[in-house]
Amino acid sequence: MRGQAGLMEVGTVSVHTTSGRGMSAEEWADLCMQKILYVGDQSIPAIRDQAQAYQTEIKKVLVHYFSKAIRSDRTTLYNILLKQGQKDMADILFKQL
Secondary structure: OHHHHOOOOOOOOOOOOOOOOOOHHHHHHHHHHHOOOOOOOOOOHHHHHHHHHHHHHHHHHHHHHHHHHHHHHHHHHHHHHHHHHOHHHHHHHHHHO
């Protein structure tokens, strides 16, 4: 999108950080929900309530599958570490789940 004097407008930029860890499945699901379904404060109450209930259900599904994806990736890394003879490191990976 072009702004004044040929400048580009990029829209809203947000940053989400954690300290000493990666983001959890719940945190990723919250970010996804902000992109999937927006519920405006000015919405008709009945529609807003229905949309918020829908958000809650979608988030549960996202958390479920993100958690499975994380566990699957950990399983892959665990097996790679075992093949490399790094059983101690592989065990540490699974203790975090």
